[in-house]
Amino acid sequence: MKTKVFKTALPAFAFLVAIGIAFAADANSSSQIGYYDDPFIPGIQQVQTQCSPMATGELCTHNGYQLYDEPSLENPLKRVE
Amino acid sequence: MKLKATIIDIICLFYILLFVYAAVSKLLDFETFRVQLGQSPMLTNFKGLVAYGVPSIELALALLLIVKKFRIPALYASLGLMMAFSMYIIAILNFSDHIPCSCGGVLEQLGWTEHLVFNIVFMFLAVIAIILESNNISTIHEKNIKQYIKT
Incomplete structure (x- = not known):
């Protein structure tokens, strides 16, 4: 159960992190x-x-x-x- | 066995980060992305198709890499996509003058040569993940067969 949550939560977290970094980089783009x-x-x-x-x-x-x-x-x- | 699975998970996470970041960056500045594609002599005729196609493929692959069942085909497709990008970079380096990279976000700050090295590292990671995942699958199959014979 713990592994299953870990395996689903981690990629979802990676998705969110990537989207967050993309927005942050876009705000700094000149x-x-x-x-x-x-x-x-x-x-x-x-x-x-x-x-x-x-x-x-x-x-x-x-x-x-x-x-x-x-x-x-x-x-x-x-x-x- | 557990170490192998962890390595595969980490490589898939790197790919998910890369693809989602690159796709969202392109979509956030879509007009610039289209203009950059139009500046490339090789892509100017297909800029509409490529502009919509590349971010869609990147997001689809990121989603498929999460699902264990589709991991092997997604890894092969990721490797193929990185190879296609690398071949485009090699063509740009050899046949074109100054063309901006339409990579999205901070990846644009990389030069073409640095970008090629970056792609080669990711292709290498995909090959490792494919080999480990294939080994994992055959080990599981062998275990299942042995168990089936016992019963």
Whole structure:
């Protein structure tokens, strides 16, 4: 009985721990999606960046194109210093 | 016998932690995960399928690893999944330039080479668990046969 509880409880606990760590890591994550308009590709393109609209560093670019916080190309992204 | 069972349990727990953590991290930041897949030249055409498929498979395997009856197939499938990830990493290392890892959570902080080593360690653990579990099953079968012959 004790072994059975142990064998079921431990994997369930591992599930919960893994979910908890994932949420904690997500809260600390600084990556976000940047949007840019490449005139040679139709539509707004997306790219993963480490930049932020709140940062005060240099403007963030991808292949020479300015990255923005939103698909409407508002709020330019800047490097986090 | 008890030590073998404990080792198998611990390896399965490691896999459950890894798969649940990786799947939940991907689902929490699903849009970023999809964008990262789109940046990979090999996966860009299947990014929708892979984006939904990989976390689903990881969660399903984590659940199957809990149930003793499904442990061996789940361990084989886990080994297969880790091999597939490793082959993808080898392809990325050889044929692509800078592509972000779509691994989810802190695993993203690992470089591709470190990630390959990490995968190899997990594949090694899966092989150990498969061998030990297979031995366990054959020992139980032998015991049952001996008992059946006695009666």
